[in-house]
Amino acid sequence: MKTLIPSIKGTRDFYPEDMARRNWLYEKIRQVSLAYGYQEYDGPFLEKIDLYAAKSGEELVKEQAFVFPDRGGDLITLRPELTPSLARMVSQRQGRLVFPLRWWSFGPFWRYERPQKGRTREFFQWNIDLIGPNSPEADAELVAIAAGFFEATGLTPDRVAIRVNNRKLMETQIQSLGIQVAKRQDVFHLIDRRDKMDPQAWEAYARERGLENSQVRGILNLLADSNLWQQSAEMQRFFAALDALGASSYVHFDPAVIRGLDYYTATVFEAYERAAGGRAILGGGRYDNLVSDVGGAPVSAVGFAMGDVMISIVLAELGLLQEGIGSGARVLVTVFDETRLAAAYLLASDLRRAGVNTACYPEAVRLEKQLKYADRMGMRWVLISGPDEEARGLVTVKDLKEHTQIQLGYSDLAQVFRGMLALERAV
């Protein structure tokens, strides 16, 4: 006990209260995903490194993936993202699957990064994708799902927002400024960095990239134009669909949203906390080369990913994350003394068989201690049976919340508890 082996850097221990929060988050994600008709799936947690080399950015695989050789010498990767596995799964059954696919997943991922606020090395991520159709309406559906999730967790539009842009729109605009196609990635990168640098440094950086003053000014004008979306028929359809889906209050057009990832091809979006310095909560967009990158026929897809760490921080700061989860049971059977241990276990067992989650104190210690235990574990009812109760065939039922206690006949207990638990759930 003297030398504790520390946990791996960037991992988290999930104590029961943490696990309760994680499950709560999972449940919200699940409800929203199912509401839109999405099916849950998952891929392996381990993949060959080649799967990522085919598609992901270099940084992700070379710098940030956990990679190790297996006993046969193959390089194995703890999955840093799900999309390549998804691409393979779709590709393998491309002829058999019924499109459009609506798939979602929530599972662990690993990235070898320096931990900081909102970032760990082991985290959970919600992935959700609509695969097959290539339409602005499909894009709107994914954004509406993100908005629906926020709504379900109590995050109102004044706290979080989703900004949307379209890379094709931006490409057209950039071209009309007389910037060659070859510099497109540079310009995207430039736009992405706009609010991370001070204006002068940004302009100097732009000129280093070979942009003329007029072009830099042109880009700045684009970024200031909140009506730019009206020049894109796709974006007009997108916002019309979003309106129909009832998600508009969370969403606005923002020409500065580009997303770092190279594989996005059209719509891109990200959700962020409105508070000062609010970081990105989720991000996604349309990517058209999903399956062809792993060797299948081209399929278009739109989707997003949300890590559990940042959203949990945001929810916790606003007091929206479920707190104070106690024992799984609401009922504790106390043990009056050594001679009544078996009787207590029998009582608890009978209640369980009747469908009431029940814990029994496992040793005959002072009643005071058992009551305190129930209280601290968040159990509401305590059953006591000593000589007095036994003589009359009754059991004392103490309600720790209401500070009341009554005596019931042994055979009535199960039914009464089912009623009380149902009543409690209804409240």
Place this chain on the structure above:
RNA sequence: GUGGCUGUAGCUCAAUGGCAGAGCACUUGACUGUGGAUCAAGGGGUUGCGGGUUCAACCCCCGUCAGCCACCCCA
């Protein structure tokens, strides 16, 4: 990978280079069959680890480890 801050009781934190403390929690009792409240007593520490300076180090210096935060990056 770069930089900053912090490591003291189970927890949150004090302590001019001079006896290592408080609150909460825990144990026991006031109260031999009843939780949260009150009171009293008690148990608890290699001050992250290793070295150095000093008569004397939680305090100063060097190293190291860990945590947090920012940069980088963001699938």
